[in-house]
Amino acid sequence: MLSRLPFETQKRIIIISFIALPLLLLLTFSYYPALELIRLSFTNWDGMSQEKDWIGFSNYREVFTNPEIFGVFKHNVAYFVVGVVQNIAAIYFAIVLNGKLKGRYFFRLLLFLPYILNGVAVAYLFGYVFDTTDGSLNFLLGKLGLGSETSWLGSESFVNYTLASIGFWRFMGFNMVIYLAALQSIPADLYEAASIDGANNWQKFRFITVPNIYKIIELNLFLTVTGALEVFDLPFVLTNGGPAGASETFVMKIIETAFQFNNYGLASAMSVVLLIAVVAVLSIQRYFLNRGRG
Numbered sequence: 001m002l003s004r005l006p007f008e009t010q011k012r013i014i015i016i017s018f019i020a021l022p023l024l025l026l027l028t029f030s031y032y033p034a035l036e037l038i039r040l041s042f043t044n045w046d047g048m049s050q051e052k053d054w055i056g057f058s059n060y061r062e063v064f065t066n067p068e069i070f071g072v073f074k075h076n077v078a079y080f081v082v083g084v085v086q087n088i089a090a091i092y093f094a095i096v097l098n099g100k101l102k103g104r105y106f107f108r109l110l111l112f113l114p115y116i117l118n119g120v121a122v123a124y125l126f127g128y129v130f131d132t133t134d135g136s137l138n139f140l141l142g143k144l145g146l147g148s149e150t151s152w153l154g155s156e157s158f159v160n161y162t163l164a165s166i167g168f169w170r171f172m173g174f175n176m177v178i179y180l181a182a183l184q185s186i187p188a189d190l191y192e193a194a195s196i197d198g199a200n201n202w203q204k205f206r207f208i209t210v211p212n213i214y215k216i217i218e219l220n221l222f223l224t225v226t227g228a229l230e231v232f233d234l235p236f237v238l239t240n241g242g243p244a245g246a247s248e249t250f251v252m253k254i255i256e257t258a259f260q261f262n263n264y265g266l267a268s269a270m271s272v273v274l275l276i277a278v279v280a281v282l283s284i285q286r287y288f289l290n291r292g293r294g
Contacts, residue, residue, distance in 0.1 A: 041269035046262045059269035069257075069270065072248050073277070078160035079167060079231050083224035086168045087217070090175035095209070097176070098183045108180070111173035119170075123237035126166045127153075130238075153239055156246035163234045163247060167227070175220050182216040183209065218289055225281050229274065250274055 005013070041059055043052040063069050093111060097104045114122070129136050130152035142148025152162045190208050199207070210217075232251040235241060241248030254274070258267035 037268050037271055040265055041272050043265045043268075045264045045268075047258065047264040048262070052265075055265070059266045060273070062266060063269055063273050068245075069253060070273075072245075072250050072253050075160050075247060075249055076228050076231065079164045079228035080225065082161065082164035082168050083228050084221075086172050087175055087220050087224060089168075090172050090220070091179050091213075091217075093172075094176045094179035094183055095205070098180055108177070112177055113173065114170045115174040117170070119233040120237055122166065122170055123234050127238055130162060154243050156243055159239060159243065159247045160235075163231075163238065166234055167231070171227070175223075178216055178220060179213060182213040186212045214289075218286070221285060221289070222282060225285060226278055229278050229281065
């Protein structure tokens, strides 16, 4: 039957058929839940009752005025700071391993391996590393005479940086591989021409490497920001938000509000606020990156 139709009509039907199913799945499992989340954020639904009373912006007022809710965003700052350092380290190792270093393929694999490990398994692994009494890190520091009683996961002042350092170890190799792929796409002729013109390594990096991988830097910073704002597994497994809530993240607060206190309306409002925060931070980041590039 389809063969009897004009070619342009056949082409249009085939294109629509290929697009329809993915679009239907996207609408069903992404856009509809998002719209339902926004609707629930204006109610006091407890997750079980059939009644979903409309309460307006009360949930949003609670989010912004309650320091126990909105204040936990400051715990995510450590992940963002360490994430930026992580990207700098990833660029450095990508440049080093993009050269003719002997054994570079082995070192690439070695740095990338942590990324493929399960997040919960990594958390338990570092639980032993950072243990106050029997941890390998304190044991090593004790042998070096630098003190061996540091409570890495029990100090409110730097517990988030301790947790963020685990993310550094796990995700730096992934960022490095992305930067490495970008570096390998830069024509070698550009570096040869720069060398002939007398450019040093720093000038090559600044005027050739950075402009050519600028979009990749933007992509990795996008992943860093979203990861920093949405971190959950490491603090949940290692500290459960402790000590005294010092490592509790916004996502942990959302889950606690929904499943422990059965306040799905407030949890929905918190999720919407998190989404807005991610979009706002990424917009600011994109503005400054584009401004710096200009």
